[in-house]
């Protein structure tokens with residue numbers, strides 16, 4: 143009688159609600175976009191910015207900083223980039239020195255086991271002109287991504303961040319509406335990327351600066367649908383596209399200053415519910431706080447929250463490290479966690495987030511991207527298939543084990 147009972151157990155155990163753990167945790171390394179793509183205060187028309195000089199107008203991440211976060215367990219680096227410097231002529235080749243430098247960074251980080259998010263940090267513009275205008279037709283944007291896809295389709299650790307904060311600091315109405323971003327631009331770019339054979343993960347951002355507080359309500363001042371409605375039409379044949387949300391809790395919730403007068407969780411919680419209801423996933427692609435006790439407490443709660451809701455939030459990336467933010471205690475950017483000069487100590491934000499970095503032994507891993515990616519698939523991006531994949535996988539394993547015991551019991 144024992145054996146048949148055991149054989150039934152797999153049916154009981156299969157739907158066990160095993161939650162997918164957070165998979166991708168890391169750091170934005172900003173500076174490569176400075177002076178050009180960034181619209182204010184040193185915007186596109188600033189002298190010398192186009193294309194500008196590395197170390198003067200824009201700044202590559204420090205190897206020591208990249209290594210520092212990887213050693214702490216960070217397994218994704220997102221690097222804001224300037225479309226203009228990558229591709230100085232629309233529809234032209236990606237052969238600039240800048241593109242070559244980006245390529246060397248990608249090799250360095252992905253060979254060392256980290257994901258690398260190519261973040262086109264252009265706010266829906268090229269040389270200050272709106273995407274969708276006569277000068278910057280949508281097709282130029284698809285061309286950029288088709289070329290990047292062809293270049294990086296052999297490296298699964300490269301993530302395609304299609305466009306940072308469309309409708310950003312220079313607000314619509316001149317640019318495409320939310321409806322056009324979700325209904326046309328993103329889906330066409332994804333189709334063009336997939337047509338190259340690239341299976342890389344993709345991140346697409348909500349418009350109106352990608353901020354969580356705008357997700358359900360705001361129409362970026364141009365009317366029409368909200369991001370929450372727009373994102374329902376997102377379509378990736380591989381289900382490897384996630385929404386990229388940004389969230390700050392300073393007074394304006396825009397990441398511009400270091401005080402914390404809001405809290406993350408009340409803003410993100412409705413998005414979590416939405417993601418589950420619609421079987422979508424999101425990354426928190428930018429979030430950062432100042433160093434006050436209030437801010438650090440909020441950051442700590444956020445870390446717990448994202449960990450508790452990792453089925454729909456598989457990745458997060460702190461804003462920000464980078465060599466050119468200055469000393470936050472001395473007039474620099476309050477959110478900066480660039481490792482200070484030796485002997486000064488770690489930034490308080492890092493003391494919180496480092497214990498949530500998921501890949502503690504990354505620095506010691508023998509890197510073989512193929513094997514590691516096979517182990518990780520499905521990735522939990524796109525339609526939430528990752529979470530389901532893991533549940534099914536785990537159920538199958540339990541089923542196998544119990545099944546084997548059942549057979550053994552039968553034989554006995």
Ligand SMILES: *[C@@H]1O[C@H](CO)[C@@H](O)[C@H](O)[C@H]1NC(C)=O
Pocket residue numbers: 205250
């Ligand atoms: C950073 O590391 C790469 C190798 O990963 C090396 O080629 C490059 O020269 C280093 N950069 C600096 C500034 O040391």
Ligand SMILES: *[C@@H]1O[C@H](CO)[C@@H](O)[C@H](O)[C@H]1NC(C)=O
Pocket residue numbers: 209249250251253254
């Ligand atoms: C990986 O990182 C180490 C430092 O941790 C660096 O020395 C090495 O050059 C990197 N690998 C590549 C391929 O750049």
Ligand SMILES: *[C@@H]1O[C@H](CO)[C@@H](O)[C@H](O)[C@H]1NC(C)=O
Pocket residue numbers: 510511512513
């Ligand atoms: C990585 O692992 C795959 C699958 O086992 C193997 O085919 C490939 O040769 C390995 N690559 C390296 C560089 O070791």
